[in-house]
Amino acid sequence: MQKLAAYLEAREDWLMERVLSYAKKQGYAKYTSTLVEPWRQSIAGLNKALRHAQESGSGTDELNADESYLGDPVTDFAVLEARLHRDRGVNLALFLGLFKFYRQCYLDLVAGSDFTENQKTEHNATLGRFFDRIEIAFCSEWAGEHRQDRYKELRSANLLLTNEKNKYLTIFNSLTQPVLLIDSDNCLIDMNHAALIYLGQKGAPGSHYYGKSRPSQAGDKGQDACIELKNLLPWLADELQAFIDDAADASLLERVIEEKSYEISLSRMLDISGKFSGVVVILYDVTDEKQASVRKEERDKLQAAIETAGAICHEMSQPMQVLLMRAEIAKLKAAGNPDLQEELEMIMDQIELMGEITHQLLGLTTYKTKQYMKGTDILDLA
Numbered sequence: 001m002q003k004l005a006a007y008l009e010a011r012e013d014w015l016m017e018r019v020l021s022y023a024k025k026q027g028y029a030k031y032t033s034t035l036v037e038p039w040r041q042s043i044a045g046l047n048k049a050l051r052h053a054q055e056s057g058s059g060t061d062e063l064n065a066d067e068s069y070l071g072d073p074v075t076d077f078a079v080l081e082a083r084l085h086r087d088r089g090v091n092l093a094l095f096l097g098l099f100k101f102y103r104q105c106y107l108d109l110v111a112g113s114d115f116t117e118n119q120k121t122e123h124n125a126t127l128g129r130f131f132d133r134i135e136i137a138f139c140s141e142w143a144g145e146h147r148q149d150r151y152k153e154l155r156s157a158n159l160l161l162t163n164e165k166n167k168y169l170t171i172f173n174s175l176t177q178p179v180l181l182i183d184s185d186n187c188l189i190d191m192n193h194a195a196l197i198y199l200g201q202k203g204a205p206g207s208h209y210y211g212k213s214r215p216s217q218a219g220d221k222g223q224d225a226c227i228e229l230k231n232l233l234p235w236l237a238d239e240l241q242a243f244i245d246d247a248a249d250a251s252l253l254e255r256v257i258e259e260k261s262y263e264i265s266l267s268r269m270l271d272i273s274g275k276f277s278g279v280v281v282i283l284y285d286v287t288d289e290k291q292a293s294v295r296k297e298e299r300d301k302l303q304a305a306i307e308t309a310g311a312i313c314h315e316m317s318q319p320m321q322v323l324l325m326r327a328e329i330a331k332l333k334a335a336g337n338p339d340l341q342e343e344l345e346m347i348m349d350q351i352e353l354m355g356e357i358t359h360q361l362l363g364l365t366t367y368k369t370k371q372y373m374k375g376t377d378i379l380d381l382a
Helices: 002-010 012-025 036-056 073-087 092-111 117-143 147-174 193-198 207-211 234-245 287-333 338-362
Strands: 179-183 188-191 250-257 260-268 278-285 369-373 376-379
Touching: 002 012, 002 036, 002 117, 012 036, 012 092, 036 073, 036 092, 036 117, 073 092, 073 117, 092 117, 147 193, 179 193, 188 207, 234 250, 234 260, 234 278, 260 287, 287 338
Parallel strands: none
Antiparallel strands: 179 188, 179 278, 250 260, 260 278, 369 376
């Protein structure tokens, strides 16, 4: 059996996916967790119980009439699971019905393995007694409950669930970003208080959740008419539909709405059961960040322009002084040639103009550009 236990533990993901497929096909998924981890833990718990049973030498042998089914790793696991599921409102028929498919997925795994036929027969017998023992423990635990104890358990479990719901509603409505939950039909499931304010609607935190008709069971939408996202955020309707039609798990969009910049996060609900399929829409107002980024870019450009201008002025200053001095000397030597003196005066004027331009560069305080030619901009010193 040690080989069987190791074989099962190494194929935990396969077993989890197999039992989930059975649960979806047979309709059990609508009463189960939407997240992967509880399914994984259920398979891991069974594998651990089987390994403990093997190490203790009990839990997979034949059933005796005088057994109490208490005190060994297999039944301890079973009793704990029975109590947990009973507290969640699961009845015995529903629980045992799904558990039959847990048994089936283990038998499916052995049937498709490369064990010999004798080994498969032996492993099937071991698994059969293992699951029989768990089912008997389930039934024993359920049958041993008293009505008054059951009432107390349900009341306590209901209080815990209510507190848990209130905690997550508080967190949901405390988020500063508008969040909208959209189902697979593009209908609004819920939105937080920030979304309510963004849409210009009045109401206290939680008013949307408590103000609509409550669903009668998991998956129902209640009595309220469908409010489609295109009626709330028409500018996002096409992108949302494209995201729904795509296979991506998440997408990030950027939009400018009424002079405000937004990053819009679209992500699929993490629901492997299929009963809460939909999209989570989160609006991030990044206007301040965008403006700060633009201001920083302008400061960086100005700093680069000032540094470049300073370097140019420093490198050109001495050559211009030499040119001006040599032009003055040449003008003195050309005293008898008026035409040449006139040309030299023009050269000296242009050198002085170059000096004024470098002086303007040194006084640069803003970064502006102007078109020099098509497709090319230059620094505007005006």
